[in-house]
Amino acid sequence: MNPAIVLSPIGSVRSPFTDTAQIPKGPGARHDAEGVLEVLPDLEPGLADIEGFSHLFVLWIFDRAQGFDLLSRPPTDDRPHGVFATRSPRRPNPIGLTVVELLGRDGRRLRVRGVDMLDGTPIVDIKPYLSGVPAERIRRGWLAEAEARASTRDPGRGDPGGGVGQR
């Protein structure tokens, strides 16, 4: 097996969230919070032409999570699931992934909509979002089942459409 891989942050997130409890989660969660992706000054040339893309993938580090669980109970369900079938922060490699909408660029700062990271979160990569899987082809496994159960208990809470956030 390959040796360890060492990453360095390319920047950090400015977000309205300072505590994980503030971040919308679960069925019907809306991810429309605005924030800023602040890239290190030396790396600003790497943002050239990014303004033309409407959406970006942001790869970041769950820097306030420690350790991992192979099985865990997400906030969206009362049953445990494998970590690779969830967005849990407690993962073998604590990498987060979020799709954001790019609102504008001011030099090395990208104003975006859809942040679900804590303020100060380290960013390790930014990539253009080029195409999405059409909604009618996506199956959402245990999450769809948990949402169906939740909306039976609490009608009006389910939102099978989901947001663009990909935490």
Next chain:
Amino acid sequence: MNPAIVLSPIGSVRSPFTDTAQIPKGPGARHDAEGVLEVLPDLEPGLADIEGFSHLFVLWIFDRAQGFDLLSRPPTDDRPHGVFATRSPRRPNPIGLTVVELLGRDGRRLRVRGVDMLDGTPIVDIKPYLSGVPAERIRRGWLAEAEARASTRDPGRGDPGGGVGQR
């Protein structure tokens, strides 16, 4: 700024590609190659319930790329663009991201469609794909412009729809 982050592979990719020249790239590239995501034996419990999802995000390492360029000319264009506006393997943190379709699971092996990684590529995370940005809301910046120029030069080659591959 935060300290370095150390990742360990959670498994590796079995792919038909042994050389980057074999991987479809550029406008009209189809990403329908089948492969296997092979997770380490110790981590197999983390795959519980993953069968219910139709698509997955795979995060992996460009382990055969060395160094990075802040500006580079992608295979899809004759003009240079910032690395964060491209899928170049020569990135500050050499992380790749691919959306694959999950065809089936055999224990710790996930059979998938849409691999664009080399055989043996280290995987660092797998996440469920929950929702996509609708096609009509996606703007694809320089890539759409390059495709338009390419299809003027070589009609029939352009494919604005793209695949689900997110290399």
